[in-house]
Amino acid sequence: MDTRIAYVTLGCKLNYAETSTYERAFTGYGLKTVSWNEEAEIYLVNTCTVTEHSDKKCRNIIRKLHRRHPEASIVVTGCYAQMKKDEISRIEGVRMVFGAEEKSSLVSRVLEAFGITSGCGHDISTFYPAYSSGERTRSFLKVQDGCDFKCAYCTVPYARGESRNIPISNIVSMAREIAARGIKEIVLTGVNTGDFGKTTGETFFDLIRELDKVEGIERYRISSIEPNLLTEEIVDWISSGTKKFLPHFHIPLQSGSDTILKQMGRRYDTSEFARKIDYIKEKMETPGKEKVFFGIDVIVGFPGETDQLFNETYRFLKERIRPSFIHIFPYSRRAGTPAASRTDQVQDSIKTERVHVLEKLSGELHREFIDSNRNNTSEVLFESTRKNGMMSGYTANYIRVSVPYNPDLTGKIVRINLSDVTITAENPE
DSSP, X not given: OOOEEEXXXXXXXXXXXXXXXXXXXXXXXXXXXXXXXXXXXEEEEEEOOSSHHHHHHHHHHHHHHHHHOTTSEEEEEEXXXXXXXXXXXXXXXXXXXXXXXXXXXXXXXXXHHTTXXXXXXXXXXXXXXXXXXXXXXXXXXXXXXXXXOOOTTOOHHHHHOSOBOOOHHHHHHHHHHHHHTTOOEEEEEOSSGGGTTTTTTOOHHHHHHHHTTOTTOOEEEEOOOOTTTSOHHHHHHHHHTOSSEEEEEEEEEEOSOHHHHHHHTOSOOHHHHHHHHHHHHHHHOOTTSOOOEEEEEEEEOOTTOOHHHHHHHHHIIIIIIOOSEEEEEEOOOOTTSGGGGOSOOOOHHHHHHHHHHHHHHHHHHXXXXXXXXXXXXXXXXXXXXXXXXXXXXXXXXXXXXXXXXXXXXXXXXXXXXXXXXXXXXXXXX
């Protein structure tokens, strides 16, 4: 009987890219992929540890898998596995746990545990190359790992290690592999994507110019980039030097209060952030063209965030930058971080209230962004999924639209008038 393996991925797109890469490797050695709610000999759980809720969700998933499939072996990897390896090892049903430094040996060691000769050895690499391949239209390509910034609230640098990358030539090769699969769009992902080049002496700008040359890939998105690393040079080139990199930016703000930004250890202030947004709009938004999509990350309830300081964030978002969408995260106290030891923690009920306030604002801003684009034409990349007789896709500036299902449109980029389609005003990411 074939050895069956199922996958559960939690957290960021980087985890999804890595899980997909594990899956391709295991498939290459004859393992059969099944759904996580089907019977399998192995369940691989790729975990997240960005908040306490993330940790709890990981534990619950592992326990649920063991209850449903008590004879199976559960293999755990990811950021939570790096931070709490002993804790996870004690959960019933867990057979193997792999931290960040063990990713490159995961496949060979799991195969050996099941008596399958891999011949690939235990390559202890500092960077695990990865890309997702589960969708026909889009792939998440890992270009960077780790972070050197060490913000006061964040455990990611401890879970993922220092900033590192492989050479541009290797990433270009992976992009060509993706193109060979018929995938048209690549989302560049990493822990601190814009910090690319620390290992190889290259730059993120060098990378995107080389990726732009890959035949078969028609679209690129940058999944997340720090405002201080999104340089004017990059913006100028995207606005005039390429047709492949789209008017879509996901930029972490975290707070609209300079007081809180300084305490967080962020490397910019609100004036610098606002200038960057203004510069992008100046370069990329002209009459008759699509508006730029700005997805902004915000943390509420950081220690010491008073009502006055939260209101500074609210006003900055509403009155100054008016992003297309706000990703809102209640601050989560993480052991070992500087913010965790502070005595001025914000009550959970206050965090919840502030989340609701920003969710309402985000909804208003997202609807406004959609309305500002309704009379434009835009190129949409349609996906294969059929739901209620409709199929969907994303415009270049990340508006989700739906049209009656037509299999001939799958994987095609089609220019349409947005006034003629159904627009989904939902969480876009």
